Amino acid sequence: MATSIDPVCKMKVDESKCKFTSEYRGKKYYFCAPGCKRAFDQNPEKYLAEEKK
Numbered sequence: 090m091a092t093s094i095d096p097v098c099k100m101k102v103d104e105s106k107c108k109f110t111s112e113y114r115g116k117k118y119y120f121c122a123p124g125c126k127r128a129f130d131q132n133p134e135k136y137l138a139e140e141k142k
């Protein structure tokens with residue numbers, strides 16, 4: 090089972106069941122809820138910058 094971390098809320102997301110995805114700069118991101126996807130789409134840099142910490 091492949092899991093990804095939702096960059097918005099840091100929850101683990103099961104990629105095979107995930108319905109909320111977004112692509113940014115060629116990389117695919119998975120979200121637990123439409124609200125998280127929307128937040129990411131509006132400001133992806135904010136969440137990706139935090140991921141690097």
Ligand SMILES: [Zn+2]
Nearest residue numbers: 095098121125
């Ligand atoms: Zn989330």
